[in-house]
Amino acid sequence: MLVETVTAILLALQAVPAETGDWRADVWRLSDQGDYSAALARVGTSPEPSGYEARVMRVRVLAWSHDYQSAERELAELERAFPGNPELEAVRGSLAYYQGRNDDAETAFRAALALDPDLAEARDGLARLDAGTTGTEMRLRLDMGMGVSSFSRSANSNWTQAFSQLTWIAPRFSAGIRTDTYDRFGLRNDSLGLRFTYRIDEDWDVEGSADLGPGNVFRPEQSLGITIGRRWVPPSTDLPAVRTTLGLRRDQYNAVTVESASLGIGMFWEGYSLETQVIAIADAGEDASYGALLRGSYELGERATFSLGMADAPETDAGVTVNTRSLFAGVRYRFDENRQIRLDCARDDRENSYIRKACSVSISYQF
Numbered sequence: 001m002l003v004e005t006v007t008a009i010l011l012a013l014q015a016v017p018a019e020t021g022d023w024r025a026d027v028w029r030l031s032d033q034g035d036y037s038a039a040l041a042r043v044g045t046s047p048e049p050s051g052y053e054a055r056v057m058r059v060r061v062l063a064w065s066h067d068y069q070s071a072e073r074e075l076a077e078l079e080r081a082f083p084g085n086p087e088l089e090a091v092r093g094s095l096a097y098y099q100g101r102n103d104d105a106e107t108a109f110r111a112a113l114a115l116d117p118d119l120a121e122a123r124d125g126l127a128r129l130d131a132g133t134t135g136t137e138m139r140l141r142l143d144m145g146m147g148v149s150s151f152s153r154s155a156n157s158n159w160t161q162a163f164s165q166l167t168w169i170a171p172r173f174s175a176g177i178r179t180d181t182y183d184r185f186g187l188r189n190d191s192l193g194l195r196f197t198y199r200i201d202e203d204w205d206v207e208g209s210a211d212l213g214p215g216n217v218f219r220p221e222q223s224l225g226i227t228i229g230r231r232w233v234p235p236s237t238d239l240p241a242v243r244t245t246l247g248l249r250r251d252q253y254n255a256v257t258v259e260s261a262s263l264g265i266g267m268f269w270e271g272y273s274l275e276t277q278v279i280a281i282a283d284a285g286e287d288a289s290y291g292a293l294l295r296g297s298y299e300l301g302e303r304a305t306f307s308l309g310m311a312d313a314p315e316t317d318a319g320v321t322v323n324t325r326s327l328f329a330g331v332r333y334r335f336d337e338n339r340q341i342r343l344d345c346a347r348d349d350r351e352n353s354y355i356r357k358a359c360s361v362s363i364s365y366q367f
């Protein structure tokens with residue numbers, strides 16, 4: 001039975017739906033089946049994958065797969081290349097509609113009809129709004145993972161840690177509950193936390209976290225964090241999109257309170273990203289220590305993403321803040337729009353202390 005189940009899973013992952021010869025029909029069919037990764041791949045094999053029609057179809061598939069951020073970014077690039085295009089106005093209306101921004105959707109649909117009074121997508125969109133139907137869809141995502149750390153320049157025994165998080169995802173808001181377990185030096189510390197994100201508008205977003213671990217010895221007993229982000233889309237497709245962040249955090253250990261702040265800027269091209277952060281950490285009442293982080297990522301096709309980074313910044317462990325030099329790398333593989341797996345590894349060199357090597361694996365399933 002186990003062999004049959006594994007075989008069925010492998011066949012499902014490797015199956016490639018037959019193409020009809022009409023790439024548009026293939027994309028619609030694959031999207032209707034929920035296989036958005038295959039639909040995006042089929043767009044890439046169209047006669048002109050960088051042409052207008054294929055790019056518009058790609059935006060549609062990204063929106064249907066709930067990858068709204070990518071859809072917004074690619075639609076903005078199209079709008080700069082083809083200003084005053086009624087179809088793009090209608091697509092923007094549909095994208096806003098899917099996210100529950102009905103006022104924005106109505107504005108875009110009416111702008112499309114002002115340019116082309118016979119445009120069916122815009123007329124249908126207004127009809128849905130008038131009927132009171134909604135494009136919002138709530139989903140759940142389960143994330144689980146575990147990691148192991150080993151040490152040199154120290155007598156520390158190996159650490160293990162595990163986490164699980166269940167997240168409720170709405171078009172503009174998500175909220176999740178998270179559990180973390182750490183086993184270290186023969187001691188176990190646990191925490192229960194909440195996570196949320198909220199997209200204020202197309203440019204601004206905020207995310208926050210709160211964790212409780214009463215009685216923890218080497219992990220915080222209480223933690224609060226908030227990050228505010230701002231995104232800029234440049235007027236030219238030759239320039240990257242930019243996102244800046246400001247983060248604040250407060251960790252209460254059993255003997256000390258640690259406060260931290262970070263200021264970040266990221267640049268995003270199609271398939272690439274480069275981000276840097278300036279970090280400040282201070283025990284309550286003490287002078288701050290400063291450092292920086294740099295990381296980049298590259299998307300290989302529609303499924304794999306590779307990341308690499310380094311940091312030279314203060315890090316707090318067991319309530320003790322020490323300057324730490326870190327190297328880290330990761331790879332994420334998306335089986336489809338609902339399932340992915342991630343592997344991350346890091347090497348941390350704490351000044352006048354230990355060297356830690358850590359690897360973790362996590363899985364994500366959206367349903």
